[in-house]
Amino acid sequence: MKLWQKENTSTSQLIETFTVGRDKEFDLLLAPYDVQGSIAHVTMLGEVGLMEKDEAEKAVEALQQIAAEIEEGGFKIDENVEDVHSQVELLLTQRVGDIGKKIHSGRSRNDQVAVDIKLYLRAEVKAVKDEVAELFDLLLQQSEKYKNVLLPGYTHLQIAMPSSFGLWFGAYAESFVDDLEMLAAAYRITNKNPLGSGAGYGSSFPLNRRRTTELLNFASLNHNSVYAQMTRGKTEKAVAMGLSCIAATLSKLAMDCCLYMNQNFGFITFPSELTTGSSIMPHKKNPDVFELIRAKCNRIQSTPNELTLLLNNLPSGYHRDLQLTKEILFPAIEELKACLQLCRLMLTNIQVKESILLDQKYKYLFTVEAVNDLVNRGIPFREAYKQIGDDVEGGNFAFDVTKPLAHTHEGSISNLCNKEISEEMQKVLAQFD
Structure with a gap:
């Protein structure tokens, strides 16, 4: 069954297989949403007079039954049916007769699949x-x-700072x-x-698009x-x-x-x-x-x-x-x-x-701490940087790694925010x- 198929026309099986592709596989994911969209559309059709009120109610009731079957895992797309939209309409028509043939009024598969997605x-x-x-x-x-568990920080995959x-x-x-x-x-x-x-x-x-927007809980x-x-x-x-x-x-x-x-x-x-x-x-x-x-x-x-x-x-x-x-x-x-x-x-x-x-291999993580200690004692930053740099180059750098780190600004070790x-x-x- 194809929604677009006319009498005395057919499509090559090769073409059909190629054009359908994996669509049925993913259409099963869309099935509950296809029914949800159809319920909203049918409700609106009944309200604007494109379906009789009792027809719309019967169609909605049958669609709700199909939705329950989908939720229970009993829904499938038949081999000779093109897609989820066709399958839902086929099931509906089987259950409520010609009423099911009316639900596509004012709707295309284009907007149907768009709302499903x-x-x-x-x-x-x-x-x-x-x-x-x-x-x-x-x-x-x-x-x-x-x-409170310290970890080496890295830049360029080289040890950098605590x-x-x-x-x-x-x-x-x-x-x-x-x-x-x-x-x-x-x-x-x-x-x-x-x-x-x-x-x-x-x-x-005379469709009422604002009504289906409301029924489907869309923001706009x-x-x-x-x-x-x-x-x-x-x-x-x-x-x-x-x-x-x-x-x-x-x-x-x-x-x-x-x-x-x-x-x-x-x-x-x-x-x-x-x-x-x-x-x-x-x-x-x-x-x-x-x-x-x-x-x-x-x-x-x-x-x-x-x-x-x-x-x-x-x-x-x-x-x-x-x-x-x-x-x-x-x-x-x-x-x-x-x-x-x-x-x-x-x-x-x-x-x-x-x-x-x-571990001693991480001692250079503390060079900036050492520089900052000197700055806190009144030594200009650039001079403090050179002094610690010379200690590192000369193999004389030492720092008390058990000393608590004074990192208190927002987003630092002691103030995680x-x-x-x-x-x-x-x-x-x-x-x-």
Whole structure:
């Protein structure tokens, strides 16, 4: 069954297989949202007189039954049915007869799939947001727990200045705040209703688009019908940009963990059951989880670029190219959620090493502390810098590493500002309500 098929016409099986591609696979993810959009559309049709009131009520009741079957896992797209939209309309027609044939009035598959994707992405963006929020909370908990455990800080992968696990965990927590700002922007773009734009040029029917916007809980609608269709692909790319920011933070965190687990660093360890071994080397505890998080998140960061290459130079209006956005973006969403969940599992079970900086190889981490001590005694900074530099070059540098570090400004070792970071996160999370 094809919504566009006419009598005495047929399509080559080869052409049909090629054009459908993997669409049915991803359409199953859209099924609950397709029914949700149809319920709103039918309700509106009944209210504006394009369906009889009792017809609309019967159609809505049958659609709600289909929605329940989808939720229970009993829904499938038949082999001879083209897509989820066709399957839903077929089921509805089988149950309520000719009433089911009326529900497409004032609607095209173009705006139908557009609203399905927006409803799906809106829900998935909120699911990703929730995963990030849980990891954020864990990072701040670990930051507070280990705030007094010092850690070498690096620039150019050379030892630089003292840091702490409190700073390290907190840095990634705050990074996720900015990442969710990007995702919140994508959420706002997604949370607009394209339904009623038809094939992209509106309809001569007296549709009430504000009513379907209300019924579907969209914050607003895409007002211009041509632009409503132009949001196909653009919405997906906006979401992909938000996901890529989260993935970038996660990838960097995973890389840090791979380094810090290395025996030459030895800053952190994990229980054996969270690492993997070697087929030949009995001593190995490999950071495979973090390596795969790093790799998967690097791939996710390529998603906006892949969508750009797909969408670039398309004129206005619908094009079949847009079908492929699903197979680019939908798996990336699932991958990112899995990476966030696994990262949370790992960091819940992290074990940090105490007294790292007592090792003599880290003594030069304290050169800036020594310079600052001289400055506090009245020596100009440039002279203090030269004096300590000469001590280092001459092999005479020494510093009491057991001396408490006086780092008190906002965002330093002794003043992590975790409360303020948490407050910033709450402001961002409120944007998803």
